[in-house]
Amino acid sequence: MLIAKDIKASYRDTVVLDNVDLHIHRGEFAGVIGANGTGKTTLLKVLTGVKKPLSGTVLLDNLDMKSLSRHEIARIMAVVPQSSFVPPLFTVEDVVSIGRYAHSSKRFTTTASDKTAIDKALCITGTDRFRHRYISELSGGERQEVLIARALAQVPKILLLDEPTANLDIKHQLKILGLVRKLIDAHALTALMVIHDLNLAARFCNKLILLHNGKVHAVGSAEDVLTSKNIAEAYGVRAHIDHNSIAGGLQVTAVECLSESNVVAGEHADILSLRVKEFS
Amino acid sequence: MSHITSKKFSIVVILSVSLVLAALLSVMIGPVFVHPVTIIQFWLEKLSFGLLHYDIQEMHRVIIMNIRMPRVIVAILVGMGLSASGAAMQGLFRNPMAEPYVLGMSSGAAAGASAAIVLGIGGLFGVYAVPVMAFITAVITIFVVYSIAHTDGKVPTETLLLSGIAVGFFLQAAVSFLKLIAPMDALRDVVLWLMGSFAGVTWSDAAIIVVPILAGLFTLLILSRELNAFQFGEETAMHIGIEVELMKRILLTATALITAVAVSTAGIIGFTGLVIPHIARMLVGADQRIQLPVAAVTGGIFLVLADTLARSIARPAEIPIGIITAAVGAPYFVYLLRRRKHAVGWW
Numbered sequence: 001m002l003i004a005k006d007i008k009a010s011y012r013d014t015v016v017l018d019n020v021d022l023h024i025h026r027g028e029f030a031g032v033i034g035a036n037g038t039g040k041t042t043l044l045k046v047l048t049g050v051k052k053p054l055s056g057t058v059l060l061d062n063l064d065m066k067s068l069s070r071h072e073i074a075r076i077m078a079v080v081p082q083s084s085f086v087p088p089l090f091t092v093e094d095v096v097s098i099g100r101y102a103h104s105s106k107r108f109t110t111t112a113s114d115k116t117a118i119d120k121a122l123c124i125t126g127t128d129r130f131r132h133r134y135i136s137e138l139s140g141g142e143r144q145e146v147l148i149a150r151a152l153a154q155v156p157k158i159l160l161l162d163e164p165t166a167n168l169d170i171k172h173q174l175k176i177l178g179l180v181r182k183l184i185d186a187h188a189l190t191a192l193m194v195i196h197d198l199n200l201a202a203r204f205c206n207k208l209i210l211l212h213n214g215k216v217h218a219v220g221s222a223e224d225v226l227t228s229k230n231i232a233e234a235y236g237v238r239a240h241i242d243h244n245s246i247a248g249g250l251q252v253t254a255v256e257c258l259s260e261s262n263v264v265a266g267e268h269a270d271i272l273s274l275r276v277k278e279f280s
Numbered sequence: 281m282s283h284i285t286s287k288k289f290s291i292v293v294i295l296s297v298s299l300v301l302a303a304l305l306s307v308m309i310g311p312v313f314v315h316p317v318t319i320i321q322f323w324l325e326k327l328s329f330g331l332l333h334y335d336i337q338e339m340h341r342v343i344i345m346n347i348r349m350p351r352v353i354v355a356i357l358v359g360m361g362l363s364a365s366g367a368a369m370q371g372l373f374r375n376p377m378a379e380p381y382v383l384g385m386s387s388g389a390a391a392g393a394s395a396a397i398v399l400g401i402g403g404l405f406g407v408y409a410v411p412v413m414a415f416i417t418a419v420i421t422i423f424v425v426y427s428i429a430h431t432d433g434k435v436p437t438e439t440l441l442l443s444g445i446a447v448g449f450f451l452q453a454a455v456s457f458l459k460l461i462a463p464m465d466a467l468r469d470v471v472l473w474l475m476g477s478f479a480g481v482t483w484s485d486a487a488i489i490v491v492p493i494l495a496g497l498f499t500l501l502i503l504s505r506e507l508n509a510f511q512f513g514e515e516t517a518m519h520i521g522i523e524v525e526l527m528k529r530i531l532l533t534a535t536a537l538i539t540a541v542a543v544s545t546a547g548i549i550g551f552t553g554l555v556i557p558h559i560a561r562m563l564v565g566a567d568q569r570i571q572l573p574v575a576a577v578t579g580g581i582f583l584v585l586a587d588t589l590a591r592s593i594a595r596p597a598e599i600p601i602g603i604i605t606a607a608v609g610a611p612y613f614v615y616l617l618r619r620r621k622h623a624v625g626w627w
Contacts, residue, residue: 070522079515088566107502
């Protein structure tokens, strides 16, 4: 379980997160969405303990993160970063074995339980087929799978992902999110990802958190959060929302940018959504 | 898996044998040629505590024991230390250009050592005055460099390198000033020593540096798992459970210790910490658990051979070893850059 209470965070004098509350339960896959610069990345940094909030509490499985060492945090929570950079000359197996740091007391050898965890992580993610290859030689999608495998080697209860589908083709987007979904269901993980793609978020997450100006603008199921009113307010975009009959879930189509004056008030958005209905 | 491990194992064996052979060669070569059989006999005598006895000329005994052996041992220790420090710093800062010299640490050590030689500061440490002063200033330097670069709870690599270069320039100016005010005899010492040389190294030098260098190497090796994680970025290191700031401090202190004693004995020897880790990485990959020891042994071989060259190519004069390492290291570095961009151009 991942809980954040009344998080406030800033960079120098600019407040980037204000009054943010989160409740993610076991087995839930939460998606944090919102326009660029609304605090998604900062929220992830606060939740991972990289950035200290000005005030507020983060609870990992009901334990206050402030009272935990990095070592203890790593045994509860794993983070999958964006795969934008990986150092060369590390094999896939090397990379995954790094995830065992918080579990293993052996500095130079791999214990039997490490080996089991590493093999399992490689198998589940399907990365065992290139375990001896250098990670720098792999494609973006394969790298992302390896980084997920490394997180799994930590045997976490909470999994955080930073835009896991950024720069991936449609096949790998589905593959990666399908894998994460499967892992959450199989191990009753608590998971949260930051994601830009609203359709993927709607399809794979069972809870969406829409950030706007550093505050939680809307939270709940895709149907509750992804309304044309919310999207107009948070993104300044007129969007058409449909049920996707083939893949299931919602289908958000961004239609056009709204000029600033159109988005100030919610009532405008209502009118807009009416217009959208007429459109379709 | 097994073929990779056995390949790495054979590389370690080959390098260790090469180190012994390089040491043997270095003891053989000089104004007086000493036959390798004589050297082996000498060591058999030593190691058997006199049980074995061979007919060896007294002159050869003195040359082996008092002149060439300490020099070879010191060259090996310094080469190991500088190379392992370079490998550790490159891993820690995820930057192929990081090494003690670039981050101003060598200049820091040189400033402290020069102050000890020229001004006699640190006299209470006796024979340890120069290395102790060098260590103090090297540690101060790296933490000054570090805190200049420290913004918003983070130390970005670019800022760190720039502040290292800036502080390095300042310290070089300090060393130049010390040279200017140095009395004639001290000036010669400082100038010769700063160019980097193992000339005149004795067993007492070896005795002074052996413990700090081995302690530094041991610390780096113990923390090789952390160094592996640092290569994936500080945030990743944090996420897998490392106390990043604490580890960084320990690692930097260990490299400062190594650099300080290396600089105080042999002056500034460039390129070893830069090039040797690259060679090690190409031989065995980036896993620091194996890369660090391989870099250390390779660095030992490199400096022993470079020192042999330094005292034989312009006989009877000796040329500073810093010139040899730069002459070999700089072109090799360019070659690496051209040939295997991915080995050098990390992200």
